[in-house]
Amino acid sequence: MRQNHSAGFLKYLPIFLLQLVMVLMTAMTQNARADEAMKTVDGISTFFLKNGMQVVAIPDHRAPVVTHMVWYRVGAADERPGKSGIAHFLEHLMFKGTKDIKPGDFSKIVARNGGQDNAFTSQDYTGYYQRIARDRLELVMKMEADRMRNLTLTDKDVLPERDVILEERRMRIDNDPSSRLSEQVSAALYVAHPYGKPIIGWENEMAGLTRKDALTFYRKYYAPNNAVLIVAGDVEPAELKTLATKYYGGLKPSEGIAKRVRPSEPVPDAERRVVLRDKDVRLPTMRRSYLTPSYTTAAPGEAEALSVLSELLGEGATSRLYTKLVVERKIASGAGSYFIGEHMDNGVFMFYGMPTGGKDIAEVEKAIDEVIAELLADGVTEKEVEHAKKILISDNIYSRDSQSGMARMFGAALTSGQTVEDVLDWPDRIEKVTAADVTAAARKYLRPENSVTGILLRAEKPAMEPAQ
Amino acid sequence: MSAKSAHATNIQRVVSPGGIEAWLVEQHNVPMIAVRVGFKRGAAYDPAGKDGLVNLMASTMDEGAGDLDSQAFQRRLEELTMSLSFSAGRDTYTASMKTLTRNRDQAFEMLRLAMTEARFDPEPVERVRQQLIAGLKREQQDPEHMAYRAWFKSAFGSHVYARNRKGSIEGLNAVTPEDLKSFARRLMGRDLLRIAVVGDIDAKTLGALLDKTFAGLPEKSSLGEIADAHVEAKAVTDRIEKDIPQSVIVLGVDGLRREDPDFIPAYVMNYILGGGGFSSRLTEEVREKRGLTYSVYSFLLPMKHAGVFMASASTKTSTVDEAIKIIRAEIARMAEKGVTEKELADAKTYLTGSYPLRFDSNTKIAGELIGIQLEQLGIDYITTRNGVIDAVTPEDIQRVARRILKPENLRITVVGKDQG
Numbered sequence: 001m002r003q004n005h006s007a008g009f010l011k012y013l014p015i016f017l018l019q020l021v022m023v024l025m026t027a028m029t030q031n032a033r034a035d036e037a038m039k040t041v042d043g044i045s046t047f048f049l050k051n052g053m054q055v056v057a058i059p060d061h062r063a064p065v066v067t068h069m070v071w072y073r074v075g076a077a078d079e080r081p082g083k084s085g086i087a088h089f090l091e092h093l094m095f096k097g098t099k100d101i102k103p104g105d106f107s108k109i110v111a112r113n114g115g116q117d118n119a120f121t122s123q124d125y126t127g128y129y130q131r132i133a134r135d136r137l138e139l140v141m142k143m144e145a146d147r148m149r150n151l152t153l154t155d156k157d158v159l160p161e162r163d164v165i166l167e168e169r170r171m172r173i174d175n176d177p178s179s180r181l182s183e184q185v186s187a188a189l190y191v192a193h194p195y196g197k198p199i200i201g202w203e204n205e206m207a208g209l210t211r212k213d214a215l216t217f218y219r220k221y222y223a224p225n226n227a228v229l230i231v232a233g234d235v236e237p238a239e240l241k242t243l244a245t246k247y248y249g250g251l252k253p254s255e256g257i258a259k260r261v262r263p264s265e266p267v268p269d270a271e272r273r274v275v276l277r278d279k280d281v282r283l284p285t286m287r288r289s290y291l292t293p294s295y296t297t298a299a300p301g302e303a304e305a306l307s308v309l310s311e312l313l314g315e316g317a318t319s320r321l322y323t324k325l326v327v328e329r330k331i332a333s334g335a336g337s338y339f340i341g342e343h344m345d346n347g348v349f350m351f352y353g354m355p356t357g358g359k360d361i362a363e364v365e366k367a368i369d370e371v372i373a374e375l376l377a378d379g380v381t382e383k384e385v386e387h388a389k390k391i392l393i394s395d396n397i398y399s400r401d402s403q404s405g406m407a408r409m410f411g412a413a414l415t416s417g418q419t420v421e422d423v424l425d426w427p428d429r430i431e432k433v434t435a436a437d438v439t440a441a442a443r444k445y446l447r448p449e450n451s452v453t454g455i456l457l458r459a460e461k462p463a464m465e466p467a468q
Numbered sequence: 469m470s471a472k473s474a475h476a477t478n479i480q481r482v483v484s485p486g487g488i489e490a491w492l493v494e495q496h497n498v499p500m501i502a503v504r505v506g507f508k509r510g511a512a513y514d515p516a517g518k519d520g521l522v523n524l525m526a527s528t529m530d531e532g533a534g535d536l537d538s539q540a541f542q543r544r545l546e547e548l549t550m551s552l553s554f555s556a557g558r559d560t561y562t563a564s565m566k567t568l569t570r571n572r573d574q575a576f577e578m579l580r581l582a583m584t585e586a587r588f589d590p591e592p593v594e595r596v597r598q599q600l601i602a603g604l605k606r607e608q609q610d611p612e613h614m615a616y617r618a619w620f621k622s623a624f625g626s627h628v629y630a631r632n633r634k635g636s637i638e639g640l641n642a643v644t645p646e647d648l649k650s651f652a653r654r655l656m657g658r659d660l661l662r663i664a665v666v667g668d669i670d671a672k673t674l675g676a677l678l679d680k681t682f683a684g685l686p687e688k689s690s691l692g693e694i695a696d697a698h699v700e701a702k703a704v705t706d707r708i709e710k711d712i713p714q715s716v717i718v719l720g721v722d723g724l725r726r727e728d729p730d731f732i733p734a735y736v737m738n739y740i741l742g743g744g745g746f747s748s749r750l751t752e753e754v755r756e757k758r759g760l761t762y763s764v765y766s767f768l769l770p771m772k773h774a775g776v777f778m779a780s781a782s783t784k785t786s787t788v789d790e791a792i793k794i795i796r797a798e799i800a801r802m803a804e805k806g807v808t809e810k811e812l813a814d815a816k817t818y819l820t821g822s823y824p825l826r827f828d829s830n831t832k833i834a835g836e837l838i839g840i841q842l843e844q845l846g847i848d849y850i851t852t853r854n855g856v857i858d859a860v861t862p863e864d865i866q867r868v869a870r871r872i873l874k875p876e877n878l879r880i881t882v883v884g885k886d887q888g
Binding site: 060062063064065095104107108111112113114115116131132133136159160161162163164165167168170171174175176177178233279280281282283316317318323326327330333334354355356357387390391394395397398400401402403404 | 539611747821
């Protein structure tokens, strides 16, 4: 992320993307019928420009403002070996100017017009957005279209920005033992797939990234046929179609965009364990990640079952983990689970726990193991599945309150080859999940050999200083 | 762009038959209602030796009420697919509720139960106390948090604002369930109560619900006022040793309270100095030109009984002194020379033009409405606010910059490795 507006790092947010092979097929077929009328489902419209760029309008007229986003189907997992961090570095460099916009002026122009802007990078996509008054939409469309193909970079701008991303890494990861552990758990979980690399990059590789690396990546991936435009807020689809054609329609597609195939994970074969000790740790914690399929790669209904499983197992004050470890046994101050099902290639089912009072982290881990063992032995009940489904479906209604949240949800899903219908159907697919589905998914994926357990402990003695 | 108000936000003042007032914005597009309730007293009123009491009260007010024990209450919230939580600010105590329209009446009933019949049973109180203590321990691992805590201690000395509003381990351990029960009655008086409701509900329905929900609260709060405080103008540098690759710098001086007539000019001044992200001088000088940091910013923190101006940056050990030097130089430049006409014009178009962005969801509008009420800015604030910003002159900026910014008297805290 270019600017530290929000507390969270996108790495830890669920991320949507489907395989590009599907995306490209969709794009090509849609492209051939670009002149057909746009498709509108439940008020949300989508259409394609002739150069392959997908456009989505999410009207919401409650306030005279819009959220304008451009998403590229490229992320950290698409980086070449040895160049970790280049996707995120380029995200920063996209603010360094074009022939028409001077370095650093992009955000200043947006601000002068009463708008806010930022950008984000995930393993699977990179996105740029502005939130601004409706009557300034054309201005930001013009500037965003300009930098899609016309970025200019000089070392005078690139080198200080490389120092900035190194400082960003120190702030987000190196200064925080818990983030360092997360990084190591991911690195251990993926044997072959690039999801094991941190989005921000390994420090040693980041330090060697160059202007040329950034431009090579940019020229290959930043093009209308690799992008999705989302506009949510006070806009009508017909009006957006005119504007999108005017500003983005003339951009040349890239011919360098190949099918997005990353090295696939072999079948996991051994339970793994990562321990990080740091003398500043005051509160030991444990987490465990199980490799699963994602919404993209799972058999129909399986990812939905894992979402329901996570909800009933560890996502609320009456969930199994919280009830057992925190309320009844009083050994943990927190315990829970979540399912990250939105990556393009793999999902992760995650558990976490931390002790309460003077309890031992080993006791917390053992109790989590017992909850998992009981789940696998006895399965889940229809009653708890119904309860979890009701919560998930209501959350989906609440999410409609946020214009930028809606833009984000559709942007992430549509860059992954899903359709508007897929997003709108999600509550119906959740509704169909049965207790048998949930139990089967748990038994299939919560196996020790699919997992990495990470433990954060306090180092008893300070580390030795290296000799000067 | 011209200074438009968020004209889509039409606030109704709803007064219930029983005389309870709420501000309402009707939005019928999404079948939900967002409610914010606020009282003008907060964690600063924690009794001596029991710091953390109000935080523990907020964290246990949704852990059982009326006939429902902790787990039954939480299960009921989930069955209604509503959310309800309480939060202890330094000077305010707030509740946030969200419900789907179809469960409206039951949701307000849950809010009533929690506010007037919270049980504070020993089991959840003890459990949540341990959770809050675990949270404090986690914060103690965080260098940024350490730097801010140390700065407030140094700046406010024996005043209650020196304390962590979340409390201390010792303070939390001293609080009893009886303390929570009696403090809730003392704090949550109807004289301090403010209510904001946004969403799929009309004034008449709301009026009836207001009486049902809030009439059971005590008529008056029995908490007095705490004393005012100032940060002494004095150059102090505290260094806290911690073996981390990046140091955190926090610095500040005495600032302004919200009701100070200079607050808005100071707010505009701070936007130009360090509040405006990539449009700010600090980001330009420390990050863009020199690559010394990912994050540098300044802000005004208006509290009820004090105000501070603060700035912060994080940078690798070897560039800490350089970063401090540049921040100090920018503070001095602002105090001496103020701003240009163009900087001021750009600040105004951002600050006025971006105001409607705060009003694009029910949840956000409810947050704005409760803030305006707790700060006593008036029901017409949304329509008058941009005019006040547009009226700020370069002379106003120069005056407030001189008044607040004291580059020779910065109070600085650095957490990180010794540079020697």
